[in-house]
Amino acid sequence: MTGHDFLKLMPIIILAATPLIIMLAIAIKRNHLITAVLSVVGLFAALFAIPGAKYTNGDQVSNLFIIDQYALFYFALMFLATIVIIVPSFQYLELRFKGNREEYYLLLLTATFGSVGLAASNHFISFFLSLEILSVSLYALVAYLRHQNDGIEAGLKYLILAAVSSAFLLFGMSLVYSQVGSMQFKDVINFLSQNGNYNFISIAGVALMVVGFGFKLAVVPFHMWSPDVYQGAPAPVSAFIASVSKGGILALLFRFFAEFNIVQSRPLFTIFALIAVFSMFVGNFLALLQSNVKRLLAYSSIAHFGYILVAFIAGNAQQQFKGVEAATFYIVSYFITIIGAFMIIGLISNEEREGMEMSDYRGLYWRHPWLSVALSAMMFSLAGIPLTSGFIAKYYILASGISTKLWTLIIILIINSALGVYYYLRVTVEMFSNVDAEQKATLISPNVGILSGILLAVLTIALVWLGVYPTGLIGSIQAAMF
Amino acid sequence: MTILFYIAALIAIVASIMVVTRTNIIHALLYMVISLLATAVMFFLIGAPFIAAMEIIIYAGAIMVLFVFVVMMLNLGKQAVEQEKRWLSTEGWYFPSLLSLILLLEIGYLIVSGQTAPFNGRQIPPAEVGKELYSTYLIGVELAAILLMAGIIGAYHLARRKKYVVHRFLKTEGAEQ
């Protein structure tokens, strides 16, 4: 571990140190506010350590991690996302949970650590360990409101299914390792590209690993957990699952298959194509008549990752519109929308329950104009309508798809985004339908704090800004990509 | 020596099958321990003595003991057995097992079709494992540490029992501490 490596790892080290410092603080005096502030400070410190890490050369840190521009971009993204998630969770916990609230931040930080580890790893061991750190912290986070039964139920479901899929992942890795002889990503990929077509065990191993990827990204055959877990888990945790955890895995997926052109090996291409197509259709069809907003967002995130897989399949062959650039832009815009949406759900909740049902949003326009403007901006961005970053993201994916002539996938994507428009509009329709007097009494009146109000405004403005003038972000993504 | 290996393998497989099919949870746990011990023997024969030891100490020793402890704490023992019988018989278990059998056959076919390199069987002493562990995979160890920390925090938070203040007449919920 030379001085360089130390400086390179500084962001991760700071992130790992923060929970320790917080535990010390808890030991002195258990105070919710201090814990929250400390975790935010820790995250900002890690964020500011990123430039330092960027300019020290020598990317490979021991054979486990590779801290290149790509990884650092995702670091920054994760840190910001977690900071944005912490703010509403503070208010959420104050409102909803009576017990000790400090463990929440510890688990959140370790989960971020896991996800960041994923983004930076290029070795099976670091991949598996980061994945497990992320999963273990999420088990507890999902079931955090332990007196609520559906929380425990969601936690159990998530645990069992995550354990099964990581078992599959391990078994796949062992098969690959038995053939390749090394656990480094680049050796595996070289081995696969040379003799991938006749060494079936390695391909079978990769196919089994796809289960691990698929489960975390909640794409079709492995998607069934996500609606129940999103519904059971507290709103900020569902935001975290939907954004940071999926982001980490996606970064790793792209790094793993970076040099390996998916289109060459027919089995992998067919598997990924099938997964993409089915997750698009299943995600959209299931969300069509969904009346619970959280489950609707779960299904729509399944569909959105179907779209991202299209960009992944498009790969990086085409010089102008690389698949990885399109996916990264999509992820950024997706982060903003999904975190914002779940934050609003978190705000519209009271002691007993969260504002999950569609009827809670009836006539929101006329009760809380600004909150509903933000939510409809999010919905339009998810639907991919201009003036929002969702449109540019979808356009970017379409461009990368067309540049590599994936016509069938593109047509399916078009049909699905038309389907998607329907249920996003249903939410906006719910919001601007007028509500009569006695109904108004039963509705949950949202209590929007100042801080989360500002944060929501910042998110919406970022959304529209990326929609109208995305050159800044595109530039930084193109620089960061390998 | 190879015969010994096959015997151990056989015991391990049979034990794990027994674990899955037992109605009584304690019997299942015991079969599990036997299967772990059999795997330990296999490790030893392959030339990974350190891992064999770890398996026995940590896996069989710590984790299974934890299981037994929790089972005792929730005294699931007797009355759970009939419930198990009812659950086991009624449940249509044909389809899932058929599914995984086909999967097993396919994986087996793939493995068998692979080239069968001879086993060079070098003995890897624990020292070498340790040296490797703390030189190239040092960060791996720290990751494992953070993983365990997360596990502890999670387990601590979830397993807190609510203290029951049971009054004779007002059955109030204990203060959540």
Next chain:
Amino acid sequence: MIAISLNTGLIIASIMFFTGLIGVMIRKNIMFMLISIEIMLNAAGLAFVFAGAQHGQADGQIMFLFILTTAAAEVAVGLALIIQFYQNLKRSIPMLPII
């Protein structure tokens, strides 16, 4: 020292893996599911050690060590959840038949 090929090792591991899988799918009781998951993880570990031994590297064994730690962490959190689950069950809060 013993002349068995890697493939047999892998086959043994896969057999154990799929028995664990069947266990998870068949049994309705969560405890059994956890135990079956342990079997699957153990099987995966076995495969890793075989692979490591095949290539004469310590990586397989190190991987097994890390599998051990994850299994431990998982079991810890899993059992905590189960305890909480039965707490609620005992206070007869109607539970959805999630199993």
Next chain:
Amino acid sequence: MTLTFLFAWLILGGLLAWLAGRWNKEAPRWISLGFMIVHLIVSVRLWISFLTNKGLTLAQGEWFLMEKSPWIPQWGIQYFLAVDGLSILLIVLTSFLGLLAVACSWKGIQERVGFFFFNLLWILAGISGVFMALDLFLFYFFWEIMLIPLYFLIGIWGHSNRIYATIKFFIFTQASGLFMLISILALYFIHGSQTGHYTFDYVELLGTQVSPKIAFWLMLGFFLGFGVKLPAVPVHTWLPDAHTEAPTAGSVVLAGLVLKAGAYGFIRFLMPLFPQAGKEFAMVAMILGIIGIIYAAMVAFAQNDLKRLVAYTSVSHMGFVLLGVFAWNQLALQGAVMIILSHGLSTGALFILVGDIYDRLHTRDMDKLGGLWSVTPRLGGFGMVFALASLGLPGLANFVGEFLVLLGVYQVSVPIAALATLGFIASTIYSLWMIQKTFFGKNVNEWKMPDATPREISIYAALVVALLWLGLFPNTVLRTSRQALKNLQQITSQYFQGSKEATTNPSVEELNKSRSNYGGLE
């Protein structure tokens, strides 16, 4: 700078109206009225300056005004607005009809007035943007922006089952827009791969040589995108629902302007970009146009909801535009532009009238109406004029357009022109049917309602004057669009010979020869 002003001004107006609407109900109306009047003045001034010094400013190729600045350089997307004769006409129509839409929703909209005018002005901004954008990406950007405010307009202030109508409308246009986006992107890549320079610039993309098979599919994508907006028959069913549910201003803007974006798209983008595919597809498109005319007229005749009837009439009129575009000679195109303008005025007027009747009687069911002439002769008189305009009475605007289109189509194929002339009869049937059911006949359920108020009369008078002016003095409009249409034909000259050379028969040679010997009579 006037181009950016034209649409930015409306966006600003919308925001202002919304803010003003938060604390008093009257302010947004006056603000949006003021903004629209300024917009009208600017666009008319632009038109006049186009007419007066058309010659000298044509230095930048055929564009009268041009504004270009980089927007997303990585992808070769520019903020490229330019205006030629065709676009100016449509912008003036936008501002004129926009002003009327604001005026006619003066009393109609009572609650959430600020947000209403915000949406209305943003739709108009989107539409004027569409007519000016020459960067395909920017065009698509405005194309979609038009949708959202209209979606809110219909969804919030519509009538009974507005939700179904507005979602149907939104998905129709959104899906077809996406197909168009694929064609734009495919064209962008083919051009990029050929010339190495990836750009969405319309002028550069014009020349790309695309293999006939692919060109056909790309043209089909554009056709679907524009065909849904200009309701070509198979994909028109969203229009009647959207119209029956939209508030008056919504219908006026929807029928008067949103439909025109589809027609404008055909002329500006579809044919020049894919001339060969367009020529092959011309016959099919014309047949679609014919079906559109006849089919929609017959369905219109069967309706008993007044607004639904008028909606189907606009589907029938737009069938003529489809014919004119795909005949692709100077006469047909001039005719198509005339129809676009006159249809905007006449159908917009009809919708305002129907809206006023609805505001008074709260029913659009023609079976209940009847005998209104005795109650409100003034409304009856104006209704009569607009119905006659929509059936193509010579002397009013629609006739000139329809006649020119049919004249142009006749050069291309006689049977189609003959069939299209049947459209005259069909349009007469439904227009007279509408007049009979609403204004004539016994006043069965004794409607008592106040006659047209001065505000309404001023709107109607403006429309009647415009219709008469277009009907009797169409030359100013024809002169404006002549040069633009000639340039468009120039682009596709190698596939579409001008009407004179290709389809001459011997008699015309003799004609020219013989004409010279007795010194033309006129």
Next chain:
Amino acid sequence: MYDLLWLVPTFPFLGFLILAIFGKKIGKKLSAVVGVGSIGLSALITILIGIQFLTNPPEGHAFVQTLWTWIAADDFKVNIAFHLDALSMVFAFVVTFVGFWIHLYSTEYMADDEGFSRFFAYMNLFVGAMLMLVMGDNLLLLYLGWEGVGLCSYLLIGFWYRDPANGYAARKAFIVTRVGDAAMAVGLFMLFYSFKSLNIQEILSVAPHVWSPGNKLAVASTLLLLGGAVGKSAQLPLQVWLPDAMAGPTPTSALIHAATMVTAGVYLIARMNGIYLLAPLSMTAVAIVGAATLLVAGFAGMAQTDIKRVLAYSTVSQIGYMFLALGVGAWSAGVFHFMIHAFFKALLFLAAGAIILAQHHEQNMFKMGGLAKALPVTFWTFLIGSASLAALPLITAGFYSKDAIIWYAWSGPNGSIYLWMAAVFGAMVTAFYTFRMVFVTFFGEQKMEISHYPTWRVHIPLIALAFFALFGGFIELPGTLGHLTLFSDFMKSALPVVEGGHHEVSLEIFSQVLTAVLALVSIFVAYYLYLKNMQIVTNFTSTKFGHGLQQFLLSGLGFDWLYERLFIRPYVWLSRTNKRDFIDFFYVFLPWLARQFHYLFKYTQTGKVRRYVVGIVFGVLVSITIVVIL
């Protein structure tokens, strides 16, 4: 003097505008003055221009006044311009002169109607549109006038809008004429396609060079123009609308459906005589249409009970005569008959209007009777008019104009014996039903008392028109009776002279004597049947065959019944069934399909963990099988 030509149509349009905008405000008196005054002024100017036209005609016997360029697209240039020559002079004179008298008459007729100013607005608009039609320099302007008059006829037929039946009749008229207009429009396109211009004079002068006689295009375009003319002038295929048009006020019937509009078809064919000469086939077609119509309308006229419908059918048959004349090539004879017909038909209608006004708006002839003594002036003028209609020999103008046509039907360039026979037989039938009407309404005992005695405003127009009905004919005497050809010399400049055909004088005398005798005989038969003993007629119609024949004739030879079955029912049925727009079903099917998929996938979300694990295993199975297979 000529450059005041543009004032002639402008006055009526101005009158229309004033009455339309300020009609209610300025009251009945002033709107009457404006209405009649505008037509009077334009009539005055037409007469002055007419006199100057006669004294020193403009060079080339034609005067063109261009106002502004209407449409100037690519090579299609049309401007709003008026072309005055002998033909349009006659038509303009008739329109304005007869129009003036009718306007004066209707000030009294419509006196107690509350839509008084609206009536005069429409009438002025009609006269303006008719003048545009007649004086149009190019075919598009003619088409504008053509549609304008169609519109006014629609408005005026449906003037009493409260009664839906009037609305139906008005719509029927407008749609049927619109069918003709559509044909004519296609004709216009064809002409433009060949001549690159729609200017009439240019087409006429260039046509002989461009088209050889009998050229396919010539025949097609002329037939299409004939289609338009047939629609507007209510000739055979499209004559169903005129009898129902009687639902409008009587002055409208007088002006529009007798004197001016219905003869627009005649004007069009006369104006385009240049291309018609190039297509002999269509000339014969015109003649056949004319002959057939005059017979059909004559028969139908015999069975009518409503006085206005008799006159309507007689108009249709008289226009049949004009078409016959044009068809056989006797251009000026046709136009001459138009002029004379305009006078006596307008007279008959106005007199009928006076009668109806006097009989509590009763239109059924058989309910009236014995009005001769009660309304002496109306009786005598009506008698003169019907005599002229029945072509009483030597004294009435109708004789001279109809006789010339009958003679040319035989002797004309492509006349034939059959056309001559049809014409003669038609004349006989006309005489019969005309005097049947006179005897039934004016003789016999008086069944109803008189409710309203017409004043001077009715009598003066009647007398003026009666004067022309009598003495108008003397300006054109046939060869056998003094050979005076004032009118045809005047028309020589605009219309080709009748040449060719065989000219035995003896034959001419024979045909004149034959028609005269036949006319007198049928008058006597009408006298005998309807005055001496009605019994024969009543017991004839009581027999099954008689009644069937009577109903058949009454309904205008079943054309209405046929068109109802052929066009109206299928169209209405087709559009009614398709009310919900069947294309929409496809777009309703799509969301339904999506819903089905939703319920299908919903089944997989059971909420049981074990099902999810099965899902994961299933996914793995699929991917592994793919690996194995590929």
